[in-house]
Amino acid sequence: MQPLQLFDPASSTYTYVLFDETTRDALIIDPVDDQLERDMATLRQYGLTLKWTLETHAHADHITSAAQLAEHAGAKTAAPKACGIETAAVQLSDGDTLTFGRETIQALHTPGHTAGSMSYLWRAHVFTGDTLLINGCGRTDFQSGSARDMHRSLTEILFKLPEQTTVWPGHDYHGRTQSTIGAEKSVNARIAGKTLEEFVALMEGLNLPKPRRIDEALPANLASGVRHDADGADTEGVRTAAGYAGDVPAALAYAWWQAGDAVLVDVRTDAEREWVGFVPGAVALAWKQWPGMAMNPHFDEGLRSAVPAHKKVVLLCRSGVRSIAAAKRATELGLQAYNILEGFEGDSDTHAHRGNKGGWRLRELPWRQG
């Protein structure tokens, strides 16, 4: 069985789709945001259900579509634990596996290009990201890279795989598509026949230019590809309200929170956060609690301990209704309290479905599945 190999010409990035031929459950490695439509079409063409999006590392040269694929295709997001991609639902450690249908893929921690970089082993295939490239390897001079770690990952981990293992790189700039462990071990110009010291000297002498898109791509990729600069939505202002400080768009609330001016409090139930999704780092303090939606008797004390007197509090619920009640209560407690418009899931549409009309999630602010 072969993976589907897809190519993004702008960044020379390879994306891979793997699937179970019977159940049609699929997994995608290193998807690129500009190729979302192509990838969705590929899934449709092969009749696949996308179960997982997987990153080899936090990329500097393109933006991942992981968060968008989670939205559009229902996939779960997974990333190497040490890459700091906090929005990924599953944080992988060395040796961890993911399953799709009856297929299993295994994570191999191969630091060097970045400290968190991973390769993935599936059947007799290894997806090496920017660790092992065809007749090359990823650069090690920025983003927590280390030539010594790279040498160890290549010689002690990847080159210990069976020689016939197919190597599928994260990039190729010369039109090559695949190699084998045996071939790379014997002819790879960066590493074959070199001592550790020779390899380190070679890597340190490369003097490569800074990646073109790093300033834009890296922050977005640390949030599964969500771009906070997308449409300038955070320039919209505060709407005054009766009984509390005002209503704010989600993007503005997010900006205040990120700047340290406000505390973000999620007032939904534990069940909603667990089933629908949550915002990493937000204070979880239910206004009412499932079952029965009884008032949370500890709301006041919870709010007092979560919000310092000099900070604003921005309150998030499902659709921006419960959070109004919570904002009024917070105001009574002496806080400068704002309701986040549209909530996490937005308003219900004409079919009574949520998620299509506004909301934190639709506006592509960071969130994660429970």
Ligand SMILES: [Fe+2]
């Ligand atoms: Fe990279």
